[in-house]
Amino acid sequence: MAMVSEFLGQLTLSHGGGEEPKFPTVVPVRDFDPAKDAARIDTAIKTKGVDEQTIIDILTRRSCDQRREIAFEYERVAKKDLNTALKGALSGPLEALMLGLMKSTTQYDASELKASMKGLGTDEETLIEIVCSRSNEELLEIKRVYKDLFKKELDKDVAGDTSGDFAKLLLALVQTKRDEPSNVIDYEKIDEDARSLYEAGVKRKGTDVATWISIMSQRSVPHLQKVFERYKSYSPYDMKESIRKEVKGDLEKSFFTLVECFENRQLYFANRLSEAMKSKGAKEKVVTRIMVSRCEVDLMKIRTEFKRQHRRSLYQTIAEHTKGDYQKALLSLCGGDD
């Protein structure tokens, strides 16, 4: 009984109100039969050599809520947890991808953040990607789920794992103080922020990073888009060039990611996918993370940006740079060629 209520609780948690419109490639399947899916997965796992194709066909073509229902049915029939069974049956990047799919988008983001800070050292690249690319709403949810899952506050973990201005920027973002977009365009404020960004950076010796952080972590995205336009009337360098000139290392990467996402978040993900796949030995971690975390959010739009920017479709690029069952799973999440 405890299991049922926990399961229902999770189902309701995954529905937030008033969020941004979604452009998923993975949507609920019609005529859904979780018991049948669970039985097919059970057979696939028990098959000698494992029938990966069936597992991929089912789990990459069901919504997150449906995957949860399948997991529930599976546990009822097989008397074992589906995650554990998948871990035993699969390996390598396919295993990581499938286990990622068994989490909600928010749980997945929270777990990726946790993993990026676990143990000695920090995976700054992952930390920057998630903290700087997620919307205020997404970050609010991630913080809540992070605390739920790990019994710790996200900001405390971030503070413990980073330092200096880089830490200050990430913490300011994690505090989720960003204004909601307003219907009224405040031209005075746009001008004032543009001038402040210029005076705090390109205009002076050194950089007043605190001013950059406060503007970039507190203003709404549509406001900032106009600020960066206005910024060009003060500075000979645009905002991204100014970041390159003024700051270095993880701080530079973070500000750069932020501005890229303010301008066009789906293009940022498209470019990151392209880079990760072109890099030697395809950075599977990055590819998996973006495909799993965006397939029920905006992967359809990422596909459009990908094709526009790189002249090749995401589908063709995945087909070219990855292989085996992992490739089949990625192509299925991608959802089609463009």
Ligand SMILES: [Ca+2]
């Ligand atoms: Ca300067």
